[in-house]
Amino acid sequence: MRHFPIFLDLRGRRVVLAGGGEAALAKLRLILKSEASVTVFAADPAPEIVAWDAERKLRLVKRAFAPGDALCASLAYAASEDDAEDARVAGLARADGALVNIVDNLEGSAFITPAIVDRDPVTIAIGTEGAAPVLARKIKADLEASLPASLGLLARIGQGFRAAASALPMGRKRREFWSDFYFSKGPDALGKEGKVGAELALGDLLIDHLHGTQTKGRVDLVGAGPGDPDLLTLKARKLLDQADVVIYDRLVSPEILELARREAQMVNVGKKGFGPSTKQEDIGAAMVKHAREGAHVVRLKSGDPGVYGRLDEEIDALDAAGVEWGIVPGITAANAAAAQIGQSLTKRGRNGAMRFLTGHDVKGFAEQDWTSLAKPGQVAAIYMGTKGARFLQGRLMMHGIAPDTPITAIENVSRADTRLIASTISRLPADLDAARPDGPVILMLGLAPRAAAAQLPALQEEFA
Template sequence: MKHLPLFFDLSGRTVVVVGQGAAAQRRAALARSAGAAVRRVESVGPGDLETAAAAFVATGDVERDTVAASAVRQGRVPVNVADRPALSDFIVPSIIDRNEVVIAVSTAGTSPTLATVLRARIEALLPERVGALANLAGSFRRQVNALITDPAPRRAFWRRLVEGPAGRLALAGDQAGARRAVLGDLDAARRGGRPAGIAHIVGAGPGDPDLLTLRAAQLLQEADAILHDHLVPQAVLDRARRDAELICVGKRKGHANRPQKDIEAEMIRRVRAGEIVVRLKAGDPFVFGRGGEEVEALRAAGLPVTVVPGVTAALGVAASIGIPLTHRRVASAVTFVSGHTAEGACQPAWPDLAGQGHTVAVYMGATEAASVRDRLLEAGASPATPVAIVENGTRPDERVSVGRLSDLARLAASHASRGGGGPSLIIVGEVAALADARQQHLAQVS
């Protein structure tokens, strides 16, 4: 390698910056971000380099840069000259800064653009809170090293802290939960027992696997077991680790369903056994997904859990067929409603939903289309209100039909007669008329 990568502690030390332009400003800001005291000068004079740990030269003029670099070297101070690697003792790499975690990318000055591109790709893969994870590990270092003296088990402990429940909780922003997880692992190490695993309640999005969040995709690769909804398509499950155990626990109308309490008990059993469990839910786990109940059950059992949001069906489907759920000219509000309301649950305020300028997205509503139509009409909605039914939204077999509210039941029946059985979403409101005509695979009902 042409340059030896080093990380230089500049905290409280002096860095000289020669020049006054934008390049000099950037280098001064960079030095300050590392805790240095910056001394700005136009040119290098007697005493300017006193106590200096490093110097940046960025005058923008080759002759002035050369003279300044020579003067700095004579003062035995390492120098970097902006955009002139031949005059520099060290170079400035592209930097990814996550507090305690710093990654530098260099092409030895040959292609700053390539270094910038590589930095962007690494940043896309690097969790935003990875610095918090480093801080967590640092806060337990003395305690772990004192308790686990054998190098091999100690390395295994640190690996689990980074990749296991504590690390995932830290990356999710739950610092208190992360510390509890580390303390639980330390207690297990004292007793010689097996530490608990972790559950992740993950949104799978509306169906297109490319709409998975980065964190969801990462967790699918880490999971020991994936308890998934029936509505999660195979294309999403194919993103899982090959040896992960896939367990369908989803509920289907007209089929024997696994009770919710049994699903929660299975998650608790597996997490207690040390497994990484992903509860994979179609759409977003907190939008008609019962994710809240599962979080409550896991917390009541004293087990670690995180929640990873997903693109909920209304957002994914609307984007797929070109319907803006709100539009400045026709809709200023949107409400998500379930077509199947649980017994004892609060009922939607249908008169409010029927008002003009309001978009209603009805989940699981295809089989209840007639009821939805009647309730909205009784609440005062116009029979001519545009509607759209989208089946298998965002997927290759997506089907769309559009029409009027008065025809909603007939639209739903048309889907059923064509073998429709996939997840469907109903959109009611003036915005439904804006559906992309190219996406309308079923005949419009006029």
Template sequence: MPALFPLFVDLQGRTVLVVGGGAVARRKITALLDAGARVVVGAPALVPELAELADAGRLVHRAGRFAPEWLDDAWLVVAATDEPDTNRAVAEAAGARRIWANVVDDVELSTVQVPARIERGPLQIAISSSGGAPMLARHLRETLETQLDESLGALAQLLADARGRIRARLPDLQARRRFFDRVLSGPVPGLLRRGAESEALQAFDDALAQADTARPAGRVALVGAGPGDPGLLTLRALRLLNEADVILHDRLVSPEVIALARRDAEFIEVGKQAGGHSVHQQRIHEIMLEHAQAGRFVVRLKGGDSFVFGRGGEELECLQAHGIPFEVVPGITAALACGAYAGIPLTHREHAQSVRFVTAHCKDSADTLDWSNFAAERQTLAVYMGVAGLDTVRAQLIAHGRAPDTPFALVENGSRPEQRVVSGTLADLPETARAFQVKSPALLILGEVAALAHTLHWFGAPPLQAPAAVPEYARAA
């Protein structure tokens, strides 16, 4: 099914041909007339409702069977007959003339789809399934109809009427964005919901008169993007993504999260991953400062949480040293998300009374870790960025007393549709990872709780495992 490009089309006074004069055609014609189109209906006969519209001069009726010349002067054609051959002939003739065609209930023949719509005055929300699941689109429309207040139409009309005044008062785009943010979070929408239109207009006029035209002070927000599932973003993170002028994002921030950000923001990838750096940390500092000092709102978007192995503290120190205002929005860190989505409780009354977050992505960091404490029983290790150092992890833990049969789970792409969980025991950790070709991003969870992935998994496929048996207590959990 092809991806569709959404458009809102101005049909005012333009000719639209509808082939078919039955009940299905009537529904399409009603919407076309509401859009101001000049509707021509080609059909041997019309249902009574359409005949009345023709008698009233609201549409033109061409009696007979379809002929290609009916397409003369048409900007759009809708085929709404119950005859497949006729619908195909309409689509082919329209294609030959480069005229957009909608064939009702036929995705293959259509070059344009008519979406399910929610209307609030000049505000319209269109929902499309690319023609493949119209009932789903209709269900979503019905859901949104109950959630979107009717006063949104009045708000859209007020803003449309004042557009010229807004642009004259605030020629700078960033200043206009700040003004709209204040208006939409201020008293105007609430006044319109109560039907107090004159008070709403006065509040709007007051806000516009007081709008600040001075250049804004720049600021930075460190925002945790979580592990990848966009549903795990906080509401504050989502709001800031839609306010940002510039978004500096890590490579591992998922495309689904990026898609929620404001479309006209400037996106700069500054991510790092194990084994290489695309942008050095000092350069990231320089980019943040450059844009913030130019008066822009910068969102530094990090996978997981900024303060858990994200170097967020270093970035805040840089901002503080240069007098740049900042805020921090926490994200769900990989250990919490991977554990939850793999069905692994990081703590458990019977198996683990503590959890440690560890990073071991290079030899130097691995050599400085407190392996004797990490090897203690009845605790969980959550090892970040450790795929490349699994041989070292195994050797150090066993050397410091951790039992070779300690369960582990490697969670690859945790919380994402492509999530995989690979399990086994510490003795075979690196060999199992290589056998299943585990790649970054992946988190290692090691400890007795890791075996619970076999009985508590709920997201994606069951864990993959080496031939070693699952411990008895995990089977009985």
């Protein structure tokens, strides 16, 4: 992020602009929506600027910009539509200590003016750092169409009521009150009885929430998917936006954690195979503690919570404590891995079933039905199998699997730094040692990347 988005308080602060044409008018239409003290320098100003000066919406100085004109100014705009003149103005304004924007000159500007959706006091700023202005305009148009004109009035009514609403405890209870007003009671009262009706409804609503029953905490056990935030379910995204506390695993990607509510308490309970881990009983205790305090807890698990996520143990802990819970499934790594290599998990004539296996369990390397797995055409997704690759290879070859059976290792499935390691049973340990994967890896037994799979018959014929 090159340009950090902020909202600058311009009440009574000085803003200067040099220019009197169309570029200046476009900027002034935005600036004049603020409470800034605006001065325009233009030898030949447009009639609109002259009219604004007469209406005392700004101060017009009919001459070119000069040294000292930006003294004590917070912002300065160079909008003369002449590169040399704009560069001169920018140099003078910088010398006076102002932040400078040169219209249509990203590199020469210290700040940029975003596209704005105005529902005062609700303001939405949209910026693309100059990369795609047409995209910013499209987003602005979509937002303009979706946000009712009454939104600003509701926000102003609510703004005047914030001190009274502080009688409600912070967190979920207060959020529920405001959600009830802005998305239900407020719009309904405003539409029927206008501003006075909405104000009365707000007071009645506060009384209802103050004397309502104590908010009960709950825990949602949510699948975060394999890492790509676009693969997160809509329900998971909604719950992340509501959560007071997010208790998350090590494998949940930073991009998904970014989607949590900014005020949410983030609790890392990461586990690492053959490394430091949070005890399972401590995770259960943390969920229960926060829920008993009235918090909405999201227990965020990589992939799907029901696939090697110790889901049952966590539900047992919640049931024992009498805590309400729900499960939100997620896309497990096997589904994302198969999609990434262009293969299906089941295929007519090849395999009518597929297996989800773990490479190790609490007793060490996990034993499986090796005889069945070694048969031709078998497909299995093997989680946590990297450390046990030699064990896996030995067991399968001992039970007669063909050495050239494909097996694909996918590191960081679905993420930007994903990596495919296409291998065979005979080469698997050596290929993994050479690749030295550092992220989570899933092994797809019986599947090769589609492009490689298409070449297998030719390769087998060549080496026959």
